[in-house]
Amino acid sequence: MCEIIATLGPIGTDSHRQAERLGTGISLHDTFQAAAEYAKKHKIKLLVPAGFRENREGRLFSWVDFHFENLEAIELEKVWFEETMPMVLLHKSYSVIAIHPSTSSLVPELEKYEQIKYAKSKVEAYQLFKQGEVSAVVTSSCLIDENNDPPHIKMRFAPTMVWCLYKMKSSNA
Incomplete structure (x- = not known):
């Protein structure tokens, strides 16, 4: 298997x-919550970065919340650190920025x-x-359009992330 x-x-x-x-x-999911539920249901492993944050029902939900919420079902198997893919802040104006909640701390002028x-x-x-719905974004640099996006690069980032590999507790197996 x-x-x-x-x-x-x-x-x-x-x-x-x-x-x-x-x-x-690999089983990919829209949210870490969905990935965790799937992992528990199918008794498979789960990979979560320690820097993860999600908006859940109107409140910020972080790795700490996730870890403590799931203490009964999962346990850490392995932890390591590694650089994320390089990221960029593409900026056309201060109108609307699209970001994953975990990257919000990278933008020093977020309140603008x-x-x-x-x-x-x-x-x-x-x-x-890319669809023009927002005027700024933090994204992985490998995703950008090399022909159109470089003039909009305002900042570059290459942070290190801690990765947590979980396994299901044997009592749940």
Whole structure:
């Protein structure tokens, strides 16, 4: 049986890239909450970055909340750190910025934006920028359009992330 790891998708996220490096099958999900529920239901492993944040029912939900909420069902198997994919802040104006909640701390002038649109991933955030729905975005630099986006690069980032590989507790197996 091929080992499978549930994590955040779509293809192109840092979570997807880390799961690929583990050399297993991958089950990608729209949110970490969905990935966790799937992992528990199918008794597979779960990959979550320690810097993860989501907006859940109108409140910020972080790795700490996730970890403590799931103490009964899952346990850490492995923890390591690695650089994320390089990121950029593409900026046309201070109208609307699309960001994944975990990247909001990277934007020093976040309060200057008229509106913040939280996306489920940096991939989704960039799609909003590309479609003209937002005027700024934090995304992975490998996703940008090399012909049109470089003039809008305001900042570059290459942060290190702590990665947490969880397994289901044996009492739940």
